[in-house]
Amino acid sequence: MSYQQPPPGQPQQPGWGQQPPPAPKKKTGKIIGFGCLGIVGLFILIAIIAAVASGGDDSPESSTTKPAATQGDTKKDEPKKEEEPAKKAPVTVTAKAVDFKKSILAEGDDYTSVQVTITNNSKNDLDINPLYVTITDTDGSKHTAELGVDEDQLDTVKLAPGENVTGTITGKGKFDAKYVTYTDGLIGDSVRGDVS
Numbered sequence: 316m317s318y319q320q321p322p323p324g325q326p327q328q329p330g331w332g333q334q335p336p337p338a339p340k341k342k343t344g345k346i347i348g349f350g351c352l353g354i355v356g357l358f359i360l361i362a363i364i365a366a367v368a369s370g371g372d373d374s375p376e377s378s379t380t381k382p383a384a385t386q387g388d389t390k391k392d393e394p395k396k397e398e399e400p401a402k403k404a405p406v407t408v409t410a411k412a413v414d415f416k417k418s419i420l421a422e423g424d425d426y427t428s429v430q431v432t433i434t435n436n437s438k439n440d441l442d443i444n445p446l447y448v449t450i451t452d453t454d455g456s457k458h459t460a461e462l463g464v465d466e467d468q469l470d471t472v473k474l475a476p477g478e479n480v481t482g483t484i485t486g487k488g489k490f491d492a493k494y495v496t497y498t499d500g501l502i503g504d505s506v507r508g509d510v511s
Contacts, residue, residue, distance in 0.1 A: 405437035408508030410495045413467075413483060421464035426485050428465050428494045429510055434479035441474040442500065450486045450510075453493045458486030 410430060415428040429450055437442040445460040445468055452458065462468070469482030484495060490509040499505075 316509055330354065338414070343357050390463045402437045404506065405435075406497065406499065406504075406506045407436060408432070408495060408497045408506050409432045409434075410492070410508045410510045412492055412510055415485060416466040416483075418466045418468075425488055426461060426464055427458070427488065427492060428467075428485045429468055429495055430481065430483050431495055431497070431508070432479055432481040433469075433474070433493045433497055435474040435476055438476055440476070443469065443474055443480055444471045445469045445482070446483060447498050447500065449496050449498075450484055450492050451494050451496065452486075452490040452492070456490070458488070458490065460484050461487050 324430045365388075410429050411433045413428050413430045415424065415426045417424060417426075427450070431448060433441075433443055445462060446458055448469065449459040450460075460469075465485040467483045469484055470480060472480055474480060492510045495508050497506050497508070
């Protein structure tokens with residue numbers, strides 16, 4: 316290739332008359348490939364989490380449910396029931412209706428309180444928080460805890476094995492409480508206690 320001079324009246328520029336450098340390679344294919352791989356990986360991760368979350372249901376209700384026995388099997392099972400010791404649930408909840416004791420944070424008297432006792436029968440510490448307890452009324456409506464409105468509110472504590480704590484859970488409005496439900500954490504196992 317020969318070196319060419321610029322046309323008259325044009326200043327000399329570097330690279331004039333030379334071949335332009337090759338265009339850089341585009342990496343679009345790699346970016347799309349890694350993006351698709353990331354989406355597939357995300358779906359696999361979600362599937363694994365869903366399988367783990369639904370796989371181990373350790374709630375006391377599911378572990379004590381037995382298939383219905385036929386009449387012939389009933390006589391065989393009776394002696395075994397006497398031999399097996401009763402297994403305690405990891406958490407027990409008892410509740411009774413009490414009068415609402417208005418605190419300085421309460422707006423009016425339109426509240427319903429239930430005294431709750433939670434006992435830790437497990438081998439591990441148990442986190443207790445009033446937000447982990449709900450009240451269900453006789454109509455089937457759930458009521459969450461109204462914080463700070465009752466003087467005897469359930470404390471936020473960590474229960475060691477064998478310990479228990481008592482306090483009130485208060486819901487907004489006047490209603491007849493049927494049972495309370497304690498959930499271990501916000502998404503853990505639930506334990507129900509009937510209101511007496």
